[in-house]
Amino acid sequence: MSELQAAIFGALGGSLFGLMALGLSMGWGFLKNINLAHFAMILLGGYLTVDLATNLGMSPVATIVITAPLMFLIGALVQAGFERFDVSEFNSLLISYGLLIITVQVVTNIWTADYQRMAPEVNPLAAESVRIGPFVFPAPTLLAAGFAVGLVVLAQFVLEKTYAGRALQAFGQDRQIASAFGIDHRMLGVLLAGASGASAAIAGMLIAVGEPLIPFSPFDWIGRVFAIVILGGIGNVQGTLYAGLLVGAVSGVVALAWGPSASPLVVFSLVVLALVFRPQGLFPRKAGH
């Protein structure tokens, strides 16, 4: 595998992490919540995809028709709960961590701690690959990248072109004045949280299509996702995707050159540098705040 292939492959894989980071970043930037339960929703989304595809014979991708609305509801409820109890930023971190570990345990109890994956008949995509030019990519990776880019483009569009999206931006920039012009932050917050939840369900599906799941997976994801949130800039939609691609590409190339253990070392050193020199994120903000 050449460096270029490693970089591209890595970037494609990183886009999925960018998608995972998107919901977290938006909630943090606009709602001032660090919502670790986002990872719980990704996990649940993945397990439900496996379950529904295996037991109901649905195509794995089609399962999001059920899981996305479900996670939308859960996300909205959690946010409504945060609002109702007037939870501070720090406390939201701890409460959502509580929800996360509860979810991990429930998942373990229902589905066992073993690796769960969909059988090849259920998930034919897992075995397929696509040739693009001189490179061969696994189908799940391309699928994930496609969804990630698509959702980010959609999010960007909503933020910039719809009234609700612009209202959200305004709310992020000046809460009080936005309210004076009729922008009800509670409704917006709940909608945003719901959308994040739906994105989590989709991310979960994409992970399930590509690799086996265990209940403790979220703890593997947390580091990389936070790195992407930081590098992309909290609340910066496009930046989060770019950061995902960057982290993926860097990880891929570094893994090739120095072995897989070196990747987190390089990525997190980048994070430290970014926090010191550019805490607002590496990428300019087009929308967001």
Place this chain on the structure above:
Amino acid sequence: MRRDRGWIALAAIGVGLFLVPVLWEVTDFAVFYLVFLSGILFWVAQATSWNILSGYSGYFSFGQGAFYGVGVYTMAVLFGRHGWNWLLVILIGGVLAMLLGLGIGALAFRLSSLKGEIFALLTLAFPFILAGIVRLFDAIDGGQGVVVPVPSFPELLAPFQKFYFVLSSVVALLALTVAYLMHRTRYGWALFAIRDDEAAAEGLGVPTFFHKMIAIGANGLIGGLSGAVVALNLGFVSVEGTFNLTVPLFVIVMSVLGSRNHWAGPLLGAVYIHTLQNRLAAGGFEGWSLIVLGVILVVLMLLAPEGLMARFTRRPALAGGVFVGVIATLGLLRVWGDPVSWLAAALGAVVVVAFLPGGRTAEKRSEETSVGRGASVVLGEDLPAPLLKVGRPIVVAADVAKDFGGVHALRGVSMTVAEGELVGLVGPNGSGKTTLVNLISGALTPTSGVIELDGTESSALPPHRIAHLGIARTYQIPRPFTSLTVRDNVAVAIMFGREPRRLDASRQAAGEYLNLVGLGGLAEALPGQVNLHERQLLEMARAMATKPALLLLDEAMAGLNPVEIDNAVEVVRRIRASGVSIVLVEHLLRVVNQLSTRIVVLDQGLVLAEGDPGVVMKDPAVVKAYLGRQTDAPGD
């Protein structure tokens, strides 16, 4: 003032820990209990050391795993691989972790942008970086893991479980002692002040950088010592097992559960969580352990975010009584469970106590202590004779300008404040008054121009050094240390002021300043319990406690009713009478006219006029600045 009885608890813990192995030799209870207690002691050390930084100072860290990991791998490599003396290696592990902490601190604390969540994220990155380094280099681990053989220890401490228990006790006691001592001395109080309002603390003379470095150094040292010790027990260490999120997250949960404000809070949290996990596992409920933990966390953060210790200290007798009572009853009856189960039951029972309403809180202020009556308290008797003659210049500002990215807040202001003066600094909104105050107090540095304080140029000095030169300030919107009592707010200022004293002496001396402003009756109240005017008076008392030469009063009368304004004027007079020079920034011009020896009028970043109040305020330029362009000027 409450007597401090914490040292008794600490001593009791120390004695108790010493007695446990002795008791074991004598009564031969199951080794399991030694192991169980050792587990608690490990978490006590980790959580307490985390709390010294994050709980006390508010600089929330996700990086405990880094300090722990350095300790673990130091032991694994130096002792496990190379056979160095284990005692020496424990110390090295602690020192290395401490150096890591100081390095992170030097990086993070220098940059003022690195507050709050950014600092937390920075610390999150370090365990991952260390994991990468450890995995990468075969000399350290190389991904295979490292075996840590059983060390050779003195016969007196055999078997291994007792030896390990003794080591764990020593480290845990060290952690508790450090936490306790900091709580009782200026080191801890500096951190509390930093947590509540770092800028205000700086302005009162607290060297914030220095104290934060001490906190993170202590955090690193103890985390590393504890990690090195536990490696001996693990027998085999691996990257995944060491650098996962368990340690960082559990220390947070334990400290928050127990209370971040109290030196024994993390201890309490560690006892609770470890006991809970142990009982769930013993009962075959492993499948529920995380659920229970998660539910507790959620419920606690919603209902009692200040933590259990904060609740227990409201009803210490009841809490202690219930605890002892439940254990004694179960122990005597012996119909159910084993000692750890009794412990769990007692802990559960005490939680109920925690949620009972009422109990002793910071003394609520009574109706008797309203400001009007407080103001009639006679001032401290030992006031020096009032300073009447105007003396040497304290502040000399020469052509000072300040830009904020294109906005010219000040455009070249020159003024002097001399000893004995009460200068009124006035001007319409946006004229630059607060900017000038911020420049003099050192909260901002000038874009151009020079400010000399008592002959020393001040632009390169951090605010706490400027405070030590004799400049104190109050804030328009009071910024008290909200978790400290009124008395302690002033005590902190004394501890770090120009004539610093120790904690108890400072608390005593604080009373004098509270009487000066008329807050004597509210000394034990919390700032959140007193009204706006009283908080403003607290600002003044706190500033005065640093023994300044010059006091900058920034709109100290904002939002007051006429009675309160008159009282505030009286207090300002008393302050002046005590020999302190004053710069009074005020919108309330009738007050400024009453009090000032001289008025300086700013408009749009420049000095418009200065001189005697009666004359200046009739100057046509000043009138125009305030009222706007005159069409038909009314008669003079």
Place this chain on the structure above:
Amino acid sequence: MLQVTDLDVYYGDAQALWDISLTVADAEVVSIVGSNGAGKSTLVNTIMGMLVPRRGRIILDDVDITDMPGHRMCRAGVAIVPEGRRLFPAMTVRDNLDLGAFNPAARARHAESLEWVHTLFPRLAERRAQVAGSLSGGEQQMVALGRALMARPWLLLMDEPSLGLAPVVVDEVFDAIETVNGEGVSIVLVEQNVQRALDISSRAYLLAEGRIVLEGDAKEMAQNPEVRRAVLGV
């Protein structure tokens, strides 16, 4: 059309306003003047619903809006041009204007309103794609005014429009205020620059230390030495 009666307003436990009563008739410009800290912004924020009074009533066209939450005030017909402009800094001029018409009633008339605002302030049409944070102070003031007009208010609250602006620009802004009033919008103008405010108002209230100490015809107040005494303290 706007009736404020016996308002007592607190910030937490500190009383900021005592016994405030004022009225604003249709298409009137009423000024509230006084020195800083007198409570002018507090009063505006209370009318706007950002603060809830502890006592007293605010009635707009027979509708009691005293307890109405901030984000519903726009629908009730009140819009604000805040102190310091407070545009959404990272958004374009056009976005800022569009958001002024966020509430449903205004959104229905969005196209019509936008044309009106562009006629009043042609420069805003030119600069529609410019990011609001990069505009000059005077331009920002125009955008803030335009944004409020997009909400099609009956009552416009203007908080210190002249703050931080050069005199020439202040002229433009005050001309704009008069034009807007000419289109039938009632205006409550809070201003530190007493003379300017009184020039364009029909009536005025003088606020000092949280109370109304003088009220009446604007031209008469301009001649009254009490005004100077209240503001300057001499």
